Amino acid sequence: MVATLLIAMSGHAVAAQVTVLSAARIHTVDTAQPKVQALAFDDSGRIVALGSTAELLKRYPKAARLDAGDATVIPGLIDAHAHVSGLGLAQLSAKLVDTRSKDEVLQRLRDFAKGLPAGAWLVGQGWDQNDWPERVFPTAADLDTAFPDRPVWLDRIDGHAGWANSAAMRAVKRDLSGDWQPEGGRIERDGQGRPTGIFIDAAMQLLYAAQPPLDETTAERALVLGMRAAVEHGLTGVHDAGVSLAELQRYQRLADRGALPLRITAMAYGDGDALDKLCRGGLYRHRDGRLQMRTVKLYADGALGSRGAAMLADYSDDHGNRGLLMSSPEALQAAVVKAKGCGVQVATHAIGDRGNEVVLDAYANTLGSAAQGDHRWRIEHAQILAPQDLPRLAALHVIASMQPTHATSDMPWAQDRVGPQRIVGAYAWRQLRDSGARLALGSDFPVESVDPRLGLFAAVTRTDAQGLPVGGWYPQEKLTVFEALRGFTLDAAYAGFAENEVGSLAVGKRADFVILAQDPLAIGPAKLRELTVQATYVDGKAVYRVAK
Secondary structure, eight states, X not given: OOOEEEOOBSSSBOOOSEEEEEEEEEEOOOTTSOEEEEEEEETTSXXXXXXXXXXXXXXXXXXXXXXXXXXXXXXXXXXXXXXXXHHHHHHHSEEOTXXXXXXXXXXXXXXXXXXXXXXXXXXXXXXXXXXXXXXXXXXXXXXXXXXXXXXXXXXXXXXXXXEEOHHXXXXXXXXXXXXXXXXXXXXXXXXXXXXXXXXXXXXXXXHHHHSOOOOHHHHHHHHHHHHHHHHHTTEEEEEEEEEOHHHHHHHHHHHHTTXXXXXXXXXXXXXXXXXXXXXXXXXXXXXXXXXEEEEEEEEOBOOTTTTOSOOSSOBTTBTTOOOXXXXXXXXXXXHHHHHHHTTXXXXXXXXXXXXXXXXXXHHHHHHGGGXXXXXXXXXXXXXXXXXXXXXXXXXXXXXEEEOHHHHHHHXXXXXXXXXXXXXXGBSOHHHHHHHXXXXXXXXXXXXXXXXXXXXXXXXXXXXXXXXXXXXXXXXXXXXXXXXXXXXXXXXXXXXXXXXXXXXXXXXXXXXXXXXXXXXXXXXXXXXXXXXXXXXXXXXXEEEEEOOO
């Protein structure tokens, strides 16, 4: 049953100073008081008391009532690594997720193109050649028959490779043939040195630069759409991993209008204009408390699915290929040193075992004796770790910012990429947690679904939606339900320096919470995907309620 708001009345409506929320159970994720029946919050959205329903109603006899009935309340869920604009833009472009063949891609593109004006670029997102029968990269020729004149550009599911047709490549103001390669990227070419239409990592910028710039109205709409989808799935916070100065300014304008329905922890995109602003003006926090930027997102390597993740040895299924470093070790080190000098938290994308080694080396060299301090530097993904590097995260007090659904999406082919020895250090949540490293969990949406229930399910079961493989894929790496919930709440908050404000339900913290029809700590792990989000609250105000 949907939670209903019951306002205390005394002849006429009055403004409530305190609201008492009651439910069958409230899991606080606070060890001092892990489970209560009720909590009270004031008009500023701060929690003022927790306890039994009778106790709080006696203490606040004139309180407004928010009775969730038989539902369960948990702290607001926080996605520690995602891309809000990307999620919104995915809703505005051709959707290619879960396509099972090139023919299906082409049909979706034809359908989408019917609504485009003549000459407009056709853009799409979400294809994955690993889901197709042939499991090989497509080519421009696959698109040219259907679209000989309209430029087509399609982002791969991981955002680390793109697929262009010939018309799109003609729009690039540079000869793409030959044997040259952009730094940190790769242009796939045939035996005659001609581009095939696949561009990996930094090479993708050549195609982005050729496209008409995104207008401000569409760019802002993408943020709005992305945030709306987030709160509908129970998210009260998102760490937006890679935000330019222009995008930060869009967020600021929305925050000024009171149009941020959730908390955004924005990470500056690389060693660029947003980081320079932090270095000049200090760490940023909007006055309403829902927007901050105090972190820089750097990039070590590419992605496993497109074989751009930097490996210490050859890919097991591609002899001679060890992936790509998107930044040289020297450039990465310089950016890390710059961020440290500015007091900015460092979060670096690293997927391959070499990528992770390079990041850990840069962190160790830069932090020195300060590694034991409260720097909270992060590795985003930390996907494949060599045995000697796995314990270094805890030793350096580095947070592993990981995405559980990456494992269950990648498991059909991940071992083909890295082989049976290296896979033991891949998606190693249990090993990392038991080593003493803190895990902040997220989704990497739109690479994966925005739905955190799928992340909880993947973390606990390590299976697909059908429960396969039976017992879980490398089941020794499973997390408990509570550990997974903590990864999406208190540990994610900690990774954003916000654990004193959000992440658990305790006196003095913000009243950010989710009302669920079921109890995630009581139902079987296989049912975590079926949790029903009834409402999402931020600062004690409903930002989403399920329709009756």
